[in-house]
Every structure is written in structure tokens, then in C-alpha cells.
Amino acid sequence: MKIKCVVVDDEPLALELVCNFVKKTGFLILEEKFDSALDALSYINANQVDLMFLDIQMSDLTGMELARVLEGRKGKQSPKIIFTTAYNQFAIEGYKVDALDYLLKPFGYEEFLNASQKALKYFEKQTATNHSTAEDYIFLKVEYQLVKVMLKDIVLVEGYKDYVKVHLVDKNSPILSLTTLKNMEELLPEGQFMRVHRSFIISLDQIVSISKSTVNMGIMNISVSEGYKENFLQFINKWIN
Numbered sequence: 001m002k003i004k005c006v007v008v009d010d011e012p013l014a015l016e017l018v019c020n021f022v023k024k025t026g027f028l029i030l031e032e033k034f035d036s037a038l039d040a041l042s043y044i045n046a047n048q049v050d051l052m053f054l055d056i057q058m059s060d061l062t063g064m065e066l067a068r069v070l071e072g073r074k075g076k077q078s079p080k081i082i083f084t085t086a087y088n089q090f091a092i093e094g095y096k097v098d099a100l101d102y103l104l105k106p107f108g109y110e111e112f113l114n115a116s117q118k119a120l121k122y123f124e125k126q127t128a129t130n131h132s133t134a135e136d137y138i139f140l141k142v143e144y145q146l147v148k149v150m151l152k153d154i155v156l157v158e159g160y161k162d163y164v165k166v167h168l169v170d171k172n173s174p175i176l177s178l179t180t181l182k183n184m185e186e187l188l189p190e191g192q193f194m195r196v197h198r199s200f201i202i203s204l205d206q207i208v209s210i211s212k213s214t215v216n217m218g219i220m221n222i223s224v225s226e227g228y229k230e231n232f233l234q235f236i237n238k239w240i241n
Helices: 012-023 037-046 063-071 088-096 109-130 181-187 226-240
Strands: 003-008 028-034 051-055 080-085 101-104 137-142 145-150 154-159 164-168 175-177 193-197 200-203 214-216 221-223
Touching: 003 012, 003 037, 003 109, 012 028, 012 051, 012 109, 028 037, 037 051, 037 063, 051 063, 063 080, 080 109, 101 109, 137 175, 145 175, 154 181, 181 193, 181 200, 193 221, 193 226
Parallel strands: 003 028, 003 051, 051 080, 080 101
Antiparallel strands: 137 145, 154 164, 154 200, 164 175, 193 200, 214 221
16 A cells, blocks of 8 residues: 655655655655645545654644644545644643544654554555444544444444544443544444434434424434534435335
């Protein structure tokens, strides 16, 4: 597998160092390098990028701000991020935008390679999930490990600001994963799952009963919000009419 990368850093020496590390890593492809987050954003909007090595403290737009802009785009897959920074206080913020890893400057090639291999494992698992059947699985980041979850066991996903609750069949407590509902919407297969509210994705196989404005998932009733009602009504029309 080859991973398309860009490197973003406004420090020339740091930029060249990371670019050299990318070039010597066989499964990484250096597409472009940028000393401006705004220039990187323009490129990513026009080109496919799988992974960014992204500095945080930059003058025009910080790396954290760029990550949030990319996360908020509609209908576009955002590149995954490995942050590179001299400031360790940003580690928690990095996980809030679903960063794959966090490299604290100065770092050597061994640390860089470890983070890159983590990205490789992530993309390999994503590829396997995208080619799976409806009875396959996904991996969720839970604390400091990836947990395998069978798609058929998911009842619904409940979103909060910085994490999601994944409610499972025959489980009293949901799984807490440090990711966003938008990322879950991209991860879960369309046709098996549907977003019906800004805070909820439901499994269509786990619906107990439905109406024009609510859906009963057994463990709770969920109101279908206005922005998602049209898609939901298209789904239930064959049962109501």
C-alpha cells in the first residue's frame, strides 16, 4: 500500500527534515510540501491526500485550525493527520481532531517511522473495512488501542463534542471512542447505517419501530431532526404507504 502525503511546516529546516524522512520511507509518497497552512488547504481541496505531517504553530493558520477546517468540510474525505510540534501541551487537542499521532520536536527517524507505521496500519484496516460485507467489522480507537467491533452488533452511535458512544447489542455499557460523528458516518457503510440527527447514527437493521418523526431503537427513542428527515422518509415510505 502507498500513502499519499503532504508536509506542512513554516520552519524551513523542519520542513526539509520531515520531507527527507517521507522520501526514505517506502510506503509513503511525498506529493507536496508547504510552508503555509492556507496553501496546503487549497491543494488538499483540489487533490487527494491521505496523510498530512502538520506543524501546529504557524503564522497564517495554525495546524489545529487547519485540522478543524478540514474536518468541517461536507462530502469530502479529510486526510488523516500526524502533528509535528515543539509544544507538548497540544497533545490532547490533537486527539480531539482525531489525529493519528503526535511527534514532539526534535524527533528522529525512528519516532517518525513508528508514527508512519501506525498510519499504515490504519489505512490497511480502512481498506479491509471498505471491502467487507455487511457482517464484517470496523476498528475503533478506544483509549490507547484499536478495538474490533462487528457491524451487526452496532445499534446506534451517539455523538458528543470530542467522542462518540457506540451502543452495542446485548451490552449494558456503550464503547467510548475518541472520534467524531462525522468520521463515524464516513466509516460506517451506507445502506446499513443512517444519520437521523446531528447527534445520532442508527443501524437500519436494529430499528424496532418507526414513525414519520421518531425511530425506536429498543434502547431509546430518537427524534429525526429536520435536516435528516427527507432521507429518512424516503427509507420508511415503503413501509408506511
